[in-house]
Amino acid sequence: MAGLRELRSITDVRGAAGGDALMLWAAADLAHGRRAFSFGGATAVAAPALSCRDRLAVTGPVGDAAALVRAVLPQVGPTFRPIGDETLIRDLVTRVPELAFVDAFGWMQTETTTGRRGAAAWLTASDGADITALLDEAFPDAYARPGRPGTRRWAGARDASGALLACAADAWSAPDVGFLAGVATAEQARGRGVGTAVCGFVLDSLVADHGTAALIADSWNTTAVRLYRGLGLSWRPIAAARVMDR
Structure with missing residues (x-):
């Protein structure tokens, strides 16, 4: 696909994704089979076995992101599940016919210490x-x-x-x-x-x-979300999709 670019360094990913912590988490050091791509204003990072799943973190305008996901999935394989902002993932499944919506949850992160360590x-x-x-x-x-x-x-x-x-x-x-x-x-x-x-x-x-410290939390687990908010973490609604029949 014309305009598709494979990113070769974490610096490239950081620039293309605007320092998005979810994307940097997926990219890590671009070792151990991780690959990153950009097209237009969209970025995607394929991360195998990340938190026990093959994940395809994606960000950017939905038109560019849909084109990027369609181009990248054949290269990385159908086991990779798109993950990103909830609105983007919901839009992606309407534009990429082979995708099905899986679930919505939350990305939580902080850049400041909590000061609450107790006897741990x-x-x-x-x-x-x-x-x-x-x-x-x-x-x-x-x-x-x-x-x-x-x-x-x-x-x-x-x-x-x-x-x-x-x-x-x-x-x-x-x-x-x-x-x-x-x-x-x-x-x-x-x-x-x-x-x-x-x-x-x-x-x-x-x-x-x-x-930066981050975690993924289920939105229904209000006790956990309240605990993490109390420790200073912000909430970002994200979601995942999958290739159908996977």
Whole structure:
């Protein structure tokens, strides 16, 4: 397609996407199979196995974005799911016949530290069984898991007996955007600020290391969204689509 350009560096992606944190998260360092493209005012980043899915982050005017997605999907494959601002994704599925809408949710981010770390600390590999047990109890659908590719490190808080009360992961972080995932709090510890302290600890570390911290939250999970808003994260409505029959 005339005008289609493959971007070769994160600097190119940053310029083409206007510093969009979602796009920079997907692009990371353009290693490990990631590819980025631009057409007109649109940018797309294909990121395999990003948070357990092949994702095609996209931004820009819908006409250019639709043309770009149609051109890029045959190159990267039908397993890649477009993700971007909700209004853009809803428009894309009306213009790209092979796409079907999947779901809407929220991208949340902050560039400032929370200052709410409590008694949280980084955990070690020996804590893996406790983390898994807590996730199985409190968040069985979590994408972040001990030992899963892209899950870098875990933080948590324990009670006086040593029981793990809450955990959260630094997972699928990119050089410019740290990513929070795998947040879980034991039922008996809810409402005591333990989950907030663990999230604050990880978010502060991510902001210090990457400049921006982000996460993806379900809009129906009002408790989690309220917690993250209280920690200073902004809400951005995003959505995902998929190639039909995938």
